[in-house]
Amino acid sequence: MILNKLIQHKWLEALENTDIDPGRFHRGEEYACSGNVEELDINNNEVLAYIEGNHGNYQTEIKFKKLNQDQINKIIEIIKSNPDISTEISNGNIPDRLFDLLEENGIYLIPKIFDGYYSDCDCADDAWPCKHIVAVYYDLSHEVCKKPLLLFELKGLPVKELFEKTQISQNIEFKLEKSFKQQTKEKLEAFLNKADSRTLKQIILDLTFKSKENYRKCLDIIEDNIDLDDNEKSECSSEKFITAWDEVKWEIKRIEEYGYYEDFDEAESLEIEDKVNKVKEELEKGKASKVARKEFIDDALSNIDNDFDSVILDAIYAACYEKDELLYFAGEIENSQTSTALSIYKELSEKDKYLELLLKHLESCSDYYDLVNFYEENNEPQKAVEIAYQGLQKTDGWKGNLLDYLAKKALDSNNREEYLRLKFDKYINRLSFHSYKSFKSICNEEEWKQYEPEILSRIDKLYSTDKMLIYIHREEFDKAINILVQSQANYYNLSMQSAEFLIAEKLKEKYPAEVIQFYMNSIGNFDSAKDRKTYANQAHIAAKIQDIYENVLKTPEKWNELAKDIKDKNKNRKAFQQEFGKVILGWRNL
Numbered sequence: 001m002i003l004n005k006l007i008q009h010k011w012l013e014a015l016e017n018t019d020i021d022p023g024r025f026h027r028g029e030e031y032a033c034s035g036n037v038e039e040l041d042i043n044n045n046e047v048l049a050y051i052e053g054n055h056g057n058y059q060t061e062i063k064f065k066k067l068n069q070d071q072i073n074k075i076i077e078i079i080k081s082n083p084d085i086s087t088e089i090s091n092g093n094i095p096d097r098l099f100d101l102l103e104e105n106g107i108y109l110i111p112k113i114f115d116g117y118y119s120d121c122d123c124a125d126d127a128w129p130c131k132h133i134v135a136v137y138y139d140l141s142h143e144v145c146k147k148p149l150l151l152f153e154l155k156g157l158p159v160k161e162l163f164e165k166t167q168i169s170q171n172i173e174f175k176l177e178k179s180f181k182q183q184t185k186e187k188l189e190a191f192l193n194k195a196d197s198r199t200l201k202q203i204i205l206d207l208t209f210k211s212k213e214n215y216r217k218c219l220d221i222i223e224d225n226i227d228l229d230d231n232e233k234s235e236c237s238s239e240k241f242i243t244a245w246d247e248v249k250w251e252i253k254r255i256e257e258y259g260y261y262e263d264f265d266e267a268e269s270l271e272i273e274d275k276v277n278k279v280k281e282e283l284e285k286g287k288a289s290k291v292a293r294k295e296f297i298d299d300a301l302s303n304i305d306n307d308f309d310s311v312i313l314d315a316i317y318a319a320c321y322e323k324d325e326l327l328y329f330a331g332e333i334e335n336s337q338t339s340t341a342l343s344i345y346k347e348l349s350e351k352d353k354y355l356e357l358l359l360k361h362l363e364s365c366s367d368y369y370d371l372v373n374f375y376e377e378n379n380e381p382q383k384a385v386e387i388a389y390q391g392l393q394k395t396d397g398w399k400g401n402l403l404d405y406l407a408k409k410a411l412d413s414n415n416r417e418e419y420l421r422l423k424f425d426k427y428i429n430r431l432s433f434h435s436y437k438s439f440k441s442i443c444n445e446e447e448w449k450q451y452e453p454e455i456l457s458r459i460d461k462l463y464s465t466d467k468m469l470i471y472i473h474r475e476e477f478d479k480a481i482n483i484l485v486q487s488q489a490n491y492y493n494l495s496m497q498s499a500e501f502l503i504a505e506k507l508k509e510k511y512p513a514e515v516i517q518f519y520m521n522s523i524g525n526f527d528s529a530k531d532r533k534t535y536a537n538q539a540h541i542a543a544k545i546q547d548i549y550e551n552v553l554k555t556p557e558k559w560n561e562l563a564k565d566i567k568d569k570n571k572n573r574k575a576f577q578q579e580f581g582k583v584i585l586g587w588r589n590l
Contacts, residue, residue: 006096008145010110015137018114020129023268028134037139045156047140051132053123060132063118066156071107072165075157078102079166086168094148109151110144124274212243238292241282245296245315248275249303256306269307276311283318293319301332313340323348342370351378365391369401385409400426424451431458433469465499472506481511484518504544512552519545526569535576539583542566546584564590 020028031037031051038057039050045064050057067075078101079085088095094109102109114137121132129137144150149159163169192200208218219240222228228236251272282288283296300316313333320326330344330353338361345354351374358371368391375384384405391402403426410418423442427435428451436455440448459467464483471480484503500518508515523541530538542563549559567590570576581587 005145006099007094007110007148007151008141010099011137011141011144014111014114015134015141017112018129020134024125024129024131025134027131028129029138031131031135032138032142037135040136040139040143042143042150042153044158045154047136047154049132049136049139051121051135053132058121058123058132060121060136061119062133062136064154064156065111067107072157074105074107075102075152076162076165078105079162079168086166089149089162089166090168092147092149094151109155124277125270212247216240216243233287234289237282237285237287238289241279241288242292242296244275244279244282245300248272248279249299251275252303252306252308272308273311276308276315280311280315280318283315286321288319290321293321293325297325297329301329304333305336309337313337317344363395365395365397365399365402367391368395369405372402372405381409398430420447420451428455428458431455431462431466433466433473436466436470437473465503468503469499472503477507477510481507481514485514485521487518487521501544508548508552512548516545516548519548526566529573530576532575532579535573535579536583539580542580543583543585560590563587 036052037049038052039048041048045066047062047064049060049062051060078098079089082097082101085095085098085101088098099109119129119133121130123130123132125131140154144154149162152159152162192203195203204218208214216239219236223233223236255268255272279296283293297316297319300312300319304312316329317326320329326344326348327350330341334341334357338357342354342357345357355374358367358374361367362371368387372384372388372391375381375387388402388406392399392406403422407419407422407426410416410422420443423439427439439451439455443451459470462470464487468480468483471477471483480503484500484507487500500522504515504518519541523538523545524534526538546559546563549562550556563584567577567580567587570580577587
């Protein structure tokens, strides 16, 4: 077996250069070293793996970027023209010199960084990459170390095709070996086939009680493969969710008392949420006994008021199969989780309990709006209107729902003056370009003249983009361009659809010099090295400047002068030149 340590070194170096949360990085490494990558299926440039997680098995997929035809042709040319390299290839190895020759031609069998590669996992962790994806990358490092030619497969160049095109003989059989786990599984199956029933029962009992997780797995197998009566099914389901809850609640208590192992570990938090959701999923099957559910509800209620309230409450709700359980649940959380209790009372049509609790906790605008809806649904519209006006007077914060409700009532009663006053309060108290246009659209000419001075007096307090958009809408272009010249876009996180760039595009014909100044403010300096993404963003801004000089001002010579200066300042920055060459017309000929 060939063990190419250079390949493994390059691979792990690329993984370390990738932007990965340190916690996920180390857990992924542990998963790979512990043999949690159960299956690794490599099909051309696609890798499909199955990972044994702490709370289930997950499917992970990675797609590597394929070589283009020019790159493949170059690889074939280099191998054919170097007999020593051909000999190494025929024996299943990739010599160091081939890596050097390929990299001189911009071809990387192993990238310097894995960012930008497609990868996906069906675990609950939304961050990229999760520990399961990291584990697959680690496992692949061992595979490519043992079978270097696998690198060509991962880049979309099948080994069979490589040998055919290089016209060299193949001295080894290239195929992926079974994983260690697959090999040991087959051996174990062979041993178990020789065991009698008594021995098998003893093995099952010994292994089952090694951990609660093993116990639950055993119960899953029993449920799926044995014909149980209803009582046995209930007992089985109850055992599964109670043991799962017992396990996770101590992790929650540990975090509550001592904190996370690191400052805040999102991956650990998601794992705990996933465990609580497993409890909920078992309860949602509807098989757990009433006694077990009551025990869980009481215990779980004593464990709320922490970071995991939401998922714990969902699990408690799933445990409430009957109305009396839901009423008990709602009653216990009236003061700590009022909104959840209210939703339960509403769902159960417990109007008296709902109203009593709502009146007891009438604090925010949304509380008043809920009370308004209650009276509307119970055919007390006058009472609803009174409550809505009380909410406007007694609460702070956004009052849009109450204002919309009262405005509709005013419109229905033909009270135009009150309708406009209420809409003005809604739109203009949070003035923006959108709310400016929305309020103007409901006013006639005379009404707009009445409100316009008050609106204009508030414009100075707005964000610069809203101010510019309002001034452009009013055709007060001088005011808009003065603001634009003093502002700049963020080239680190650039979007050509951002408000500033759209405004600049609207104003470039009328104020080309000023818009160029805005772009120069936004592009930043060229005196220090930056990452490739920043260079790409700067290039897109520079393309806007080029467009104005060439197509608006009709002075391409001024653009050439500026562009040559920019190019000269960055002549030794290869990534900069590459990104500008992709975007700027005529860049390479400057």
